[in-house]
Amino acid sequence: MFNAASVPSSSFSSSSSLPGTPGSPLAAYGWTDELAEQFAPLAGAGLTPARIVRVDRGQCDAVLVDPETGELCTVRADTRPVGDADMINCACTGDWAGVDLAARPMTAVAALLPRSTAIIRKVAGKRSDGQVLAANVDTVLIAASLAAEPDLGRIERFLALAWESGAEPVVVLTKADLVHDAEFIRADVEAAAPGVTVLVVSAETGEGVDVLRACIPGTTAFIGQSGVGKSTLTNVLAGADVMAVQQARAVDQKGRHTTTTRELIALPGGGVLIDTPGLREVGLYGGEGVALAFADIAELAESCRFHDCGHESEPGCAVREALADGTLPERRWESYRKLQRENDWIASRSDARLATARVKKWKAITKSMRAAGGTVKW
Ligand SMILES: Nc1nc2c(ncn2[C@@H]2O[C@H](COP(=O)(O)OP(=O)(O)OP(=O)(O)O)[C@@H](O)[C@H]2O)c(=O)[nH]1
Numbered sequence: 001m002f003n004a005a006s007v008p009s010s011s012f013s014s015s016s017s018l019p020g021t022p023g024s025p026l027a028a029y030g031w032t033d034e035l036a037e038q039f040a041p042l043a044g045a046g047l048t049p050a051r052i053v054r055v056d057r058g059q060c061d062a063v064l065v066d067p068e069t070g071e072l073c074t075v076r077a078d079t080r081p082v083g084d085a086d087m088i089n090c091a092c093t094g095d096w097a098g099v100d101l102a103a104r105p106m107t108a109v110a111a112l113l114p115r116s117t118a119i120i121r122k123v124a125g126k127r128s129d130g131q132v133l134a135a136n137v138d139t140v141l142i143a144a145s146l147a148a149e150p151d152l153g154r155i156e157r158f159l160a161l162a163w164e165s166g167a168e169p170v171v172v173l174t175k176a177d178l179v180h181d182a183e184f185i186r187a188d189v190e191a192a193a194p195g196v197t198v199l200v201v202s203a204e205t206g207e208g209v210d211v212l213r214a215c216i217p218g219t220t221a222f223i224g225q226s227g228v229g230k231s232t233l234t235n236v237l238a239g240a241d242v243m244a245v246q247q248a249r250a251v252d253q254k255g256r257h258t259t260t261t262r263e264l265i266a267l268p269g270g271g272v273l274i275d276t277p278g279l280r281e282v283g284l285y286g287g288e289g290v291a292l293a294f295a296d297i298a299e300l301a302e303s304c305r306f307h308d309c310g311h312e313s314e315p316g317c318a319v320r321e322a323l324a325d326g327t328l329p330e331r332r333w334e335s336y337r338k339l340q341r342e343n344d345w346i347a348s349r350s351d352a353r354l355a356t357a358r359v360k361k362w363k364a365i366t367k368s369m370r371a372a373g374g375t376v377k378w
């Protein structure tokens with residue numbers, strides 16, 4: 001009835017247990033006792049637990065335990081019942097879903113479990129809408145290629161996005177085989193990523209791959225520009241060619257967007273990995289991510305003489321002092337201010353949206369109360 005899911009045999013547990021219970025084969029996709037507990041009411045309503053591994057145009061592929069065989073399989077399911085107009089709350093790769101196998105005309109996603117984390121970016125262009133890239137991620141791997149001088153501003157932007165998601169970021173500097181001074185570059189990147197592990201790897205020689213593997217239990221998502229080698233590393237970690245890899249353009253090493261969907265795969269040693277298409281534009285969608293990515297600046301600001309210091313020309317400004325003696329690079333300060341401005345803009349837009357929504361709701365309530373002949377109490 002369904003396609004067998006392509007799960008490495010070593011990550012199968014016994015399939016004798018009930019579908020969706022702890023110890024079930026779904027553990028290979030991250031299923032835990034805690035999730036089973038959360039899912040209990042949905043199970044009571046006849047839904048089957050599943051992890052969404054790929055989403056496209058109103059449908060998704062979801063991995064679940066086939067109630068007939070007790071084995072993992074992939075089903076195609078309609079995601080429209082959980083809504084597809086809202087790009088944040090719609091079904092997303094990594095979501096845990098309650099699937100209605102009896103739905104007609106096709107299997108449907110009837111409910112989503114609350115997410116532990118979500119990577120959300122602002123959509124490209126002038127709109128202030130958010131879009132969820134991956135859900136329930138424990139570690140975000142920020143991939144940047146050593147083939148070109150790393151763009152620290154871009155890495156800081158990805159770090160803010162990752163911190164904001166609630167997952168833990170790790171920076172992965174790829175294609176180490178192409179440079180001699182990887183350690184030197186790593187030190188630069190570390191200064192732009194306080195408190196974050198920065199790894200140097202090569203899919204070509206295998207350098208650093210074991211360390212990377214050890215850093216990613218649970219659910220991991222790869223983000224980064226196109227062509228930095230995310231799919232190649234995904235294949236190395238998966239031990240198989242699960243993702244298509246682009247042919248290099250020898251001249252500039254720039255990417256051409258080979259990966260077009262976000263795809264979740266189970267890894268042979270346990271854990272799951274989500275490879276995402278290269279991100280050209282990564283707008284921030286507000287929140288605390290910027291503050292967390294620039295924790296060093298927040299710490300400096302705490303030593304300013306005035307607690308509301310604007311770090312412009314105030315006396316006793318620790319930020320200005322750090323800029324003057326070079327401990328805080330001008331580049332990093334500018335990068336912080338730019339991302340902060342972007343965040344503020346989004347915050348003002350979302351406040352405006354919320355205000356509009358509140359007004360609409362209030363009007364609707366007043367209207368219905370009047371229609372019912374009652375008085376409005378607040
Ligand atoms: N020299 C070298 N080349 C690599 C390495 N990893 C990947 N490449 C090459 O870099 C190019 C891009 O790799 P991909 O894995 O397709 O890049 P991607 O980040 O997945 O790109 P998108 O799918 O478009 O987001 C390919 O030609 C790879 O062969 C590496 O470790 N060393």
Ligand SMILES: [Zn+2]
Pocket residue numbers: 301304305309310311312314316317318319320
């Ligand atoms: Zn200051």
